Amino acid sequence: MMILDRRGFLRGAASSVAVAGMAGAALPAAAQTGSKKMKPTAQDALLVIDVQNCFTPGGSLAVKEGDQIIPLINRLAGAFEHVILTQDWHTPGHVSFASSHAGKKPFEAIQLPYGTQVLWPDHCVQGTAGAELHKDLRIPHAELIIRKGYRKQMDSYSAFYEADGKTPTGLTGYLRDRGLKQVFLAGLATDFCVAWSAMDARKAGFGALVIEDACRGIDADGSLAKAWKDMLGAGVKRIQSADVEA
Ligand code: VGL
Ligand code: ZN
16 A cells, blocks of 8 residues: 655555554654554564574573464564564584583683673584574565574674674664664564664664563573663663554
């Protein structure tokens, strides 16, 4: 459906519902509908973070209930014109693996040139079954898969910048080139890759909304509460899947 305001701003807006009540204001991403649910627009993207075998039950870094979010994510994805997936994608012997550091155990932390690194069980090694996207994900219209953490000496929780906070993955450029202004986030794990991606989305100038019940956390040492505090402080919005018209 084609909708134009006086200045032609709304050409190609997602739906007439999204336009109701805007009164010529700047184009809002995910405009509120009458039912108070947010309807994703053509300027919003759903970012599905690391829904991979290693992070779901049975995997080497399994997140509790990590598979329970999949039906929810499949349903949400249907409401988005733009869906982007991420895949944690490490080399064998990756610097983030405890097994790469003599005497270190998973969940201990070490100092690396780019900062503090939590050490993990080996996970998401490039080309292995554990690194594959979960077989129950049904998002055929996903338009991009961002792989991250593929440099042996640097981790990347975030879909935007690697762990040094400045090496770009290319996602910022992709979103800008495509005219996408805001990301909704779902996936694993809330307190690591989802949180870092959401905060970096803000840092790069995008709106960021984390769909809490479409994520699950690792929650090591209070990391989940800290992640929410940091996210909210960075202007990330905390929403529920029921808030999205899907
Ligand atoms: C993740 C720990 C290590 C995540 C990735 O997807 O949240 N966590 N690598
Ligand atoms: Zn990882």
